[in-house]
Amino acid sequence: MMLTDLFENDDMKLINLLPQEGAVHYYGKILDKATADAYFEKCRSELSWEHDRSFIYGKEIVTKRKIAWYADELVSYTYSGYTKMASAWPSFLQEIKQVVESHCGDVFNSCLCNFYHSGAEGMGWHSDAEKDLVENGVIAALSLGGERKFLFKHKGTGEKASLVLEHGSLLIMKGSTQANWLHSLPKTKKDVEPRVSLTFRQMR
Template identity: 75%
Template sequence: MDLFENDGMKLVNLLPQDGEAYYHGKILVAEIADMYLDQCINELHWEHDRAFIYGKEIVTKRKIAWYADEPVAYTYSGYTKRALVWPDCLREIKQRVESHCGEVFNSCLGNFYSSGEEGMSWHSDAEKDLVGNGVIGALSLGGERKFSFKHRHTGESVSLTLGHGSLLVMKGSTQKNWLHSLPKTKKVVEPRVSLTFRQMRF
């Protein structure tokens, strides 16, 4: 059985300027995506995310899990996390994503949304710990969700729906010039895991 779908799909840059974002579509067949979703929910070390906003600590409903090649510290939103060692299931997923998009990743920030009422506000992944203009490969598992980009200066926006087992790749100056978000919705009740594979400075 072929584990991948849409291998022959022509990739188009979703962003009209100042960055690159490519939606590869569903790269995993449903059975494999279902298996990985179950493994991620049950085997990854999830904890509620914390951030400092205007000097106040905020604890989110969304949970995160942080893994890397080395037990490095990663700081964003004023809070520092230390990476865990890759579990077998996540290492296997990473290898499939790398094989599909032709990039190499050394870390992963996982996000677990238990329902559509959990999301992410506008932000960019431009922390100093990440390789400048590096590549981020985001694999979506579970409930389909809307994902949006907004240009920092012009306000121009682009949105798409991320399907179960699909891959979105962001590269170039995207994080410098564009914000992105996962809007909350009451229409989606299925849990969702987003695995954002990254290139960190070690």
């Protein structure tokens, strides 16, 4: 299948970027550079980062990528065979959440944060469809730091699409996207800056 560039001009920002069975909207940069820079530094230095862990075919995998998990209540989140317990929101992360909510019109009660040190770290094909999440809920991803390509692949047809996530930009996934599409952040040999991804979610 051909790889389609999703974000080519400003007119495409609020249309559905998936051709079928899902809904993805790219808002572009919602933060100016100074604000995005400041939030990136606070995330990098103040969030409670730890290496992500998962079980694959009975084997424990520890990633170089780091994660942090925050929520309105001290709820748990289980994926890849591991259960994570949420921490209380830092005030600056609540500020970011409010900014994201004001742009997309949805309300979130949790945030899974990801820290990629370089282009050597990424995420393979997956969908965020764990039982702890609201079915067909909204996931809002705010990108801070180095620009990275983000891919989608339809589970049935294999059709693919891609876009570049910019520093300070917002991506929304909703509806049946997780049921029908996989997404990934591929590794790259390019010299890219560290990146923080704040994925705001709706837990049951």
